[in-house]
Amino acid sequence: MAQKQYLNLVFQGGGVRGMAYAGVLDKMPPDCEPYATAGTSAGAIVAALMAIGERGPGLKKLLSDRELYDFLDLQEAQRFSRMSNAFAEFRPLLTQSKNGLKIAKFGLWRWRGRHAQALKDAAVVWAARGLYRPHKLRAWLDKVFGKTTFDQIKLADLRIMASDVSQQDYVVYTKRTHPGELIAAAVHASVNIPLFFTPYLDGNRHLVDGGLLSNYPSFLFAQGGYPTIGFRLADINPLGPIGDTLGYLKALLLTMAEAHDKQRPVPKRFKSYVIETPPDLPATKFDLTPGDGERLFEAGQRVGEKVQWIHYSSSAPHVPYYDPSPDDALELSMSEACKLRDQFYQAEQYIDGLEHVAEFELRIEQDWSTTYYRNGTLQVRGTKPLFLSRMGVVGTAELKRLIPSLVDTKMICEEVTTGRERELIHIPVENGEAKKGFIVCYVPPISEADGMRKFRTGFRIPAEFATTIALGREDVASYSVVQQAVDHGLTLTFRILVDYELPELVFSSEFGLPMKPQAAVDDKITGRIYRCYECRIPRGMVHAKSEFEVRINKKSKA
Numbered sequence: 001m002a003q004k005q006y007l008n009l010v011f012q013g014g015g016v017r018g019m020a021y022a023g024v025l026d027k028m029p030p031d032c033e034p035y036a037t038a039g040t041s042a043g044a045i046v047a048a049l050m051a052i053g054e055r056g057p058g059l060k061k062l063l064s065d066r067e068l069y070d071f072l073d074l075q076e077a078q079r080f081s082r083m084s085n086a087f088a089e090f091r092p093l094l095t096q097s098k099n100g101l102k103i104a105k106f107g108l109w110r111w112r113g114r115h116a117q118a119l120k121d122a123a124v125v126w127a128a129r130g131l132y133r134p135h136k137l138r139a140w141l142d143k144v145f146g147k148t149t150f151d152q153i154k155l156a157d158l159r160i161m162a163s164d165v166s167q168q169d170y171v172v173y174t175k176r177t178h179p180g181e182l183i184a185a186a187v188h189a190s191v192n193i194p195l196f197f198t199p200y201l202d203g204n205r206h207l208v209d210g211g212l213l214s215n216y217p218s219f220l221f222a223q224g225g226y227p228t229i230g231f232r233l234a235d236i237n238p239l240g241p242i243g244d245t246l247g248y249l250k251a252l253l254l255t256m257a258e259a260h261d262k263q264r265p266v267p268k269r270f271k272s273y274v275i276e277t278p279p280d281l282p283a284t285k286f287d288l289t290p291g292d293g294e295r296l297f298e299a300g301q302r303v304g305e306k307v308q309w310i311h312y313s314s315s316a317p318h319v320p321y322y323d324p325s326p327d328d329a330l331e332l333s334m335s336e337a338c339k340l341r342d343q344f345y346q347a348e349q350y351i352d353g354l355e356h357v358a359e360f361e362l363r364i365e366q367d368w369s370t371t372y373y374r375n376g377t378l379q380v381r382g383t384k385p386l387f388l389s390r391m392g393v394v395g396t397a398e399l400k401r402l403i404p405s406l407v408d409t410k411m412i413c414e415e416v417t418t419g420r421e422r423e424l425i426h427i428p429v430e431n432g433e434a435k436k437g438f439i440v441c442y443v444p445p446i447s448e449a450d451g452m453r454k455f456r457t458g459f460r461i462p463a464e465f466a467t468t469i470a471l472g473r474e475d476v477a478s479y480s481v482v483q484q485a486v487d488h489g490l491t492l493t494f495r496i497l498v499d500y501e502l503p504e505l506v507f508s509s510e511f512g513l514p515m516k517p518q519a520a521v522d523d524k525i526t527g528r529i530y531r532c533y534e535c536r537i538p539r540g541m542v543h544a545k546s547e548f549e550v551r552i553n554k555k556s557k558a
Contacts, residue, residue: 005313011043014233018042023300038159162189225317352382354485385445392437412458497530
């Protein structure tokens, strides 16, 4: 039996087009299991149905239910028709003059006589704060979800987004925050389209469609332990020039629905898919036919076949991190890591002896990007084990542009000792403009009984020399080692590889030994050939800090 893969699912709001989600989910393999679901508006309905255990044909059947779309009261629909007709006849009465808009008084008198009922209708709508009552929709929600509350769902969590216009904030219903809340009530709040429906009242709070503040709440699982797949219903396109008040109101609602989500960063381990729904089936086509529903279902199926379900799921959770003040939390974490590093580099923490044989290699690529590799063997003498070392990316202030964030420092950090191959834990300790620093933890610590243990670290800096060496300005490559043992011996090979497509370079070492040309290096993996220059520095003792620097420039033309 295949191991279960878990993932979170997020569904965008989309009016009556939720059937497309049933099509997507129809293609989810049986080895994949939702861990938690979330959504807004129509997406909230689908997320909630999955949370109570609906899948496959059952989900499709519920989303095909005519009661889900036949929720407009006939009398209210007739009222809206009267108001629309009145508005259409009112517009021709307005004329433009040099002093602004003018209205024909006689025409206004006749218009008021013809549309007296529409004016009464408008007063009712104004008082109710919406065109339609959502009582039929709520009756369907109560029929489907019954008295099920958030703490009774079958998934780890269900997250439903609604907008609280009383507090100018959003509300996220979850198992933790609203354990005893009826799922039907939360979904009701999330689907309550403002102005179209009268508000959903929860005490003094006026709750409306979650899409008002986030129509695609991808951020709800930003701190989730499992990967997340999100589904959108055909990205909303700009409406074009706004020609009238109705067009302005449409643009206003779409702006509120979309702008907030565009400003939020895409979470890690999140994959988004767009379902291209038929253009003649907009979100407000409340008279969907069975044929329309089938077309939406098939549109979802086409996307579902392309979803990388297994790739964007996991058999075990990642460690989730959350803090409402992430900058402060990062500063505290790095501050404590600095204390740990400094403590282990104090003389009283030195181990008895350490033999370090290192190869430092710099590759200068065709686009002047640089890749640094550090291969080394460590052998400890004495009773104390070696627990950690420091590693850093050092440059000028230009480094902040090339590697703007600590997370952009793509580190290679691994043990390659035969039988001990593993990735090493590396913890950030510095995030300055000109230096990104880490401490590397050896697990288990290196002891005398281990003999030699081998390690490989590395990182890449994009286009590092593009604004210096490429333009005829000198730059440097450097390697440094900080003392960690009473008797700390270092043997170093300093190597520079230069892509053959680049001009010849000259090197000047600051440690008194020349960089000598070697045989060209043909990298079978990348297919690139490199000129090779090397200097072998014999064993020496490390006291406090040993630094090795090579200055690099273009070879001058004769």
